[in-house]
Amino acid sequence: MITVDRLTKTYGGYRAVDDVSFECRPGAVTGFLGPNGAGKSTTMRIIAGLTPATSGSALVSGVNYPDIPNPGTQIGVLLDASAQHAGRTGREILALSALTMGLPMSRVDEMLQLVSLTPSESKRRVKNYSLGMRQRLGIANALLGDPKILILDEPANGLDPAGIHWMRGLLREYANRGGTVLLSSHLLHEIEVIADEIIVIGNGKIVAEGTKAELLQTAGTFVKAGDPSALANALTSAGLTSAPSGDGGLRTEADPATVGKAAAAAGVALVELRPAEGAGLEEMFLQLTAETQRETITPEGAGA
Amino acid sequence: MSTAAPITIDTARPGVPLGRLIKVELRKMFNTRSGFWLMLSIAIVAAIATVAIIIFADGDDLSFGLFAQGIGIPMAIVLPVIAILSVTSEWSQRTGLITFTLVPHRGSIIAAKAIAAIIVGIAGMLIAYAIGALGNIGGSAIAGVDPVWDTSLVNLVTIILANVLGLLIGFTLGVLIRNSAGAIVGYFVYSFVIPSILGFLAFSQDWFEKLQPWIDFNDATLPLFDGGPSGEEWAQIGTSGLIWLVIPMTFGIWAVLKSEVK
Numbered sequence: 201m202i203t204v205d206r207l208t209k210t211y212g213g214y215r216a217v218d219d220v221s222f223e224c225r226p227g228a229v230t231g232f233l234g235p236n237g238a239g240k241s242t243t244m245r246i247i248a249g250l251t252p253a254t255s256g257s258a259l260v261s262g263v264n265y266p267d268i269p270n271p272g273t274q275i276g277v278l279l280d281a282s283a284q285h286a287g288r289t290g291r292e293i294l295a296l297s298a299l300t301m302g303l304p305m306s307r308v309d310e311m312l313q314l315v316s317l318t319p320s321e322s323k324r325r326v327k328n329y330s331l332g333m334r335q336r337l338g339i340a341n342a343l344l345g346d347p348k349i350l351i352l353d354e355p356a357n358g359l360d361p362a363g364i365h366w367m368r369g370l371l372r373e374y375a376n377r378g379g380t381v382l383l384s385s386h387l388l389h390e391i392e393v394i395a396d397e398i399i400v401i402g403n404g405k406i407v408a409e410g411t412k413a414e415l416l417q418t419a420g421t422f423v424k425a426g427d428p429s430a431l432a433n434a435l436t437s438a439g440l441t442s443a444p445s446g447d448g449g450l451r452t453e454a455d456p457a458t459v460g461k462a463a464a465a466a467g468v469a470l471v472e473l474r475p476a477e478g479a480g481l482e483e484m485f486l487q488l489t490a491e492t493q494r495e496t497i498t499p500e501g502a503g504a
Numbered sequence: 505m506s507t508a509a510p511i512t513i514d515t516a517r518p519g520v521p522l523g524r525l526i527k528v529e530l531r532k533m534f535n536t537r538s539g540f541w542l543m544l545s546i547a548i549v550a551a552i553a554t555v556a557i558i559i560f561a562d563g564d565d566l567s568f569g570l571f572a573q574g575i576g577i578p579m580a581i582v583l584p585v586i587a588i589l590s591v592t593s594e595w596s597q598r599t600g601l602i603t604f605t606l607v608p609h610r611g612s613i614i615a616a617k618a619i620a621a622i623i624v625g626i627a628g629m630l631i632a633y634a635i636g637a638l639g640n641i642g643g644s645a646i647a648g649v650d651p652v653w654d655t656s657l658v659n660l661v662t663i664i665l666a667n668v669l670g671l672l673i674g675f676t677l678g679v680l681i682r683n684s685a686g687a688i689v690g691y692f693v694y695s696f697v698i699p700s701i702l703g704f705l706a707f708s709q710d711w712f713e714k715l716q717p718w719i720d721f722n723d724a725t726l727p728l729f730d731g732g733p734s735g736e737e738w739a740q741i742g743t744s745g746l747i748w749l750v751i752p753m754t755f756g757i758w759a760v761l762k763s764e765v766k
């Protein structure tokens with residue numbers, strides 16, 4: 201179990217992590233979702249004792265990370281799969297960790313097999329690894345000490361769809377056996393696929409948290425027409441409030457039947473009409489991303 | 505979803521012993537291609553220096569002392585670089601993210617690195633001596649003279665000590681700068697630029713000339729290379745070592761303990 205309590209980290213005057221509290225329970229995969237620079241990695245580094253917190257606490261089953269004896273055998277941590285000595289072979293990297301933890305070298309082979317790195321791949325130097333191979337090696341390293349708790353920063357980054365599917369299976373089984381998993385991502389889709397519980401962070405603050413079912417379940421309807429403004433007018437004249445959602449669609453609190461009737465009454469042809477499942481989370485996430493967006497998309501020719 | 509059993513952390517489990525960490529740190533020095541060649545360069549450099557002495561020195565001048573000195577010069581560069589890289593690669597290659605999560609007590613890692621570097625330094629010097637001895641025997645045979653063994657055992661030990669102190673200067677720069685290129689440049693500044701500045705100062709200022717041996721570590725450790733220091737010279741190694749080694753290393757280790765690893 202991981203308990204983060206009123207955690208704050210400031211760099212100069214900048215609050216990278218701002219009064220963050222959450223809990224990860226055993227038997228579940230907790231997804232830590234947030235746009236770039238939201239404070240995910242910083243929070244995870246604080247949990248693993250690499251970054252000192254400005255205030256607040258982060259405990260692992262009630263224990264401060266530095267007070268855990270031989271922590272690799274109790275918590276598996278992957279913070280950055282690229283943070284490796286480029287000149288070492290994959291196998292050697294695992295061997296160093298196994299030696300540090302006091303594990304037999306047979307464990308290294310087991311882990312290589314688990315993450316599907318072949319013997320010849322494991323003898324290559326890490327600078328010649330693809331991004332996905334590095335992620336697999338990093339996951340193998342985190343699992344080496346057979347820990348009950350896993351902390352993984354962007355583990356799906358660089359994995360192909362088959363790789364993501366594989367990781368979902370791996371973490372699912374791990375959680376089903378009673379393990380605790382905290383994993384981060386800046387992609388809603390990845391988190392949706394893998395996590396049971398979701399914590400959304402933006403600008404250092406928690407903006408939403410709950411089970412996946414709770415967060416994805418949004419009342420209302422998603423509707424899309426060939427002519428969006430005609431649809432918006434139709435809904436307004438039927439007394440339904442709506443807001444833009446996704447690509448060119450609208451979301452309203454009314455149920456699909458009511459929305460369908462209103463569109464039919466105004467003679468607007470619909471392209472899509474469905475319960476707005478997950479749209480709430482997506483909108484919130486898009487909005488979060490838009491706030492911290494680095495470049496504004498200017499339509500070509502605009503302002504010319 | 506059903507609630508799973510709570511996970512407890514075992515705080516009674518044995519921690520990671522220092523001996524194991526030293527083994528890991530020694531292994532890290534050898535298990536990259538560049539590290540492997542750097543280690544091998546101890547023997548290569550010693551062999552090159554030996555051959556150069558045989559070729560260029562006058563047959564009558566050949567002595568073990570000459571070989572020991574000739575080999576000592578490149579060693580004074582290789583050994584500190586080994587110590588520097590052992591520390592800085594955790595930051596420059598970012599392996600510290602794993603090292604310091606597996607062992608959150610950074611002081612233990614730093615101690616293991618220092619001990620591993622000293623082990624390598626002493627072993628490297630012994631290998632260099634062995635190569636130098638072979639050179640002395642071979643070189644004398646080629647020149648048709650009897651081999652001269654003019655270096656006392658005490659002096660052999662003080663030369664090793666001098667090299668270990670140089671290695672620790674590298675180590676100190678490593679923990680202070682925590683960047684491979686920066687720390688290596690720092691070491692060259694320390695061993696080439698600073699001596700000429702201090703030398704010039706001593707040359708032009710009388711008061712500094714008297715002070716120099718007490719505060720210039722480079723200068724103070726020179727007697728270790730020839731013959732061994734006198735009582736006063738040991739005291740000078742102590743005072744200048746405090747300035748150049750003990751204080752900066754303490755500060756560097758403190759910075760490592762406090763710093764953010766990312």
Ligand SMILES: Nc1ncnc2c1ncn2[C@@H]1O[C@H](COP(=O)(O)OP(=O)(O)OP(=O)(O)O)[C@@H](O)[C@H]1O
Nearest residue numbers: 211214216234235236237238239240241242243386
């Ligand atoms: N040493 C530092 N000095 C100043 N700002 C920092 C420092 N370290 C991190 N930050 C800032 O803290 C914020 C949070 O960074 P963090 O790496 O935790 O984000 P993240 O959620 O992991 O993002 P990403 O999805 O891109 O990995 C960023 O704005 C970053 O620039």
Ligand SMILES: [Mg+2]
Nearest residue numbers: 240241242353
């Ligand atoms: Mg990050």
